[in-house]
């Protein structure tokens with residue numbers, strides 16, 4: 001059966017359309033990275049987990065992904081943070097760059113091919129701004145900063161479908177973030193002011209620093225060329241950030257900047273928007289402090305709603321993720337144990353006839369992912385497979401060859417879902433008790449073995465004696 005064509009919702013055309021990269025199988029993917037002035041919250045990471053799913057799904061369909069994500073290490077927020085913590089900007093942002101990458105690993109996010117810091121590319125930004133001035137798309141204002149002239153870019157507003165005539169206020173905006181009502185000529189280069197302290201670079205327009213929007217145009221051009229296949233980010237970046245990126249890039253190159261716009265919707269917490277005042281802006285670390293794993297959080301962020309819809313995070317949802325993963329892990333173990341009953345080197349252990357439920361599952365998986373990354377559908381098919389094959393296992397009907405096929409199907413699914421296997425890390429004091437108990441059992445001292453079991457269980461573990469020895473799971 002031919003594989004389905006990979007289709008994705010495109011914010012610009014507002015439709016689910018086949019992905020058509022410029023030079024297949026290569027897909028260039030640019031994603032707006034975090035501003036590194038604080039720990040990322042789970043709302044930020046919903047976006048990066050969804051992008052990771054996209055990246056993995058592209059690879060699943062045979063594309064070669066070239067993925068760039070920048071770190072915004074200079075803007076109003078990072079400068080304020082570095083001043084408040086009395087650290088040089090570079091040192092201050094390095095803390096949160098490292099934290100972000102650690103949290104990404106916790107969530108089993110694949111690190112993009114390139115993750116430049118914005119400040120590593122100031123000369124490229126200056127060159128791009130010069131090009132825009134030369135073309136009449138930008139100008140130096142009387143306040144010494146450089147602005148993009150939106151009246152010179154008639155397409156302005158195309159991504160968000162803005163009616164420019166009603167919006168142009170004639171005003172200029174010097175902030176990086178503003179509402180639609182504030183649309184106007186936006187800043188490309190900000191003239192240095194005292195509040196910037198020692199942050200500033202020399203430019204043809206004097207000392208200053210780049211605006212936030214020019215970063216992504218300059219960095220994507222530098223790393224991926226004038227046209228990129230997919231541009232992604234959180235939905236709140238659509239305006240003004242992505243509108244401004246389109247204006248800057250297309251005014252400079254005259255080419256269509258992006259083939260496909262990928263936006264991830266909001267994460268709500270208990271049905272509400274996350275906000276500092278509600279105290280519901282949880283960081284990844286705070287979720288871990290409550291006893292959950294990164295794997296469970298990743299599962300929760302990939303459950304409930306697909307990326308194009310708001311997702312509601314709840315602690316009950318985290319419990320559900322834990323239960324669902326325990327069910328998957330138990331099934332995985334049964335399958336692996338069945339595979340292990342026959343050495344893989346035994347001739348004929350791989351099924352000559354493919355195992356039908358595994359084949360059907362892989363077809364469902366392809367169809368679900370090809371249809372705008374429908375993970376909910378894919379997960380539904382996984383649990384159907386688990387139910388059916390658990391029944392076969394209960395009845396002793398699953399052969400090692402069939403189990404092998406199931407194991408391979410899981411590996412294919414998990415290359416996209418990225419859940420990995422449960423790993424139990426056993427604290428040294430528990431390991432010492434386990435060793436003592438193994439010795440007691442060997443010496444047939446069952447009363448000591450029983451009392452050691454009680455000690456281990458009192459520390460929050462479940463213990464099972466199997467043919468292979470003691471098996472520990474967290475209770």
Ligand SMILES: [Zn+2]
Nearest residue numbers: 032033216241
């Ligand atoms: Zn960006």
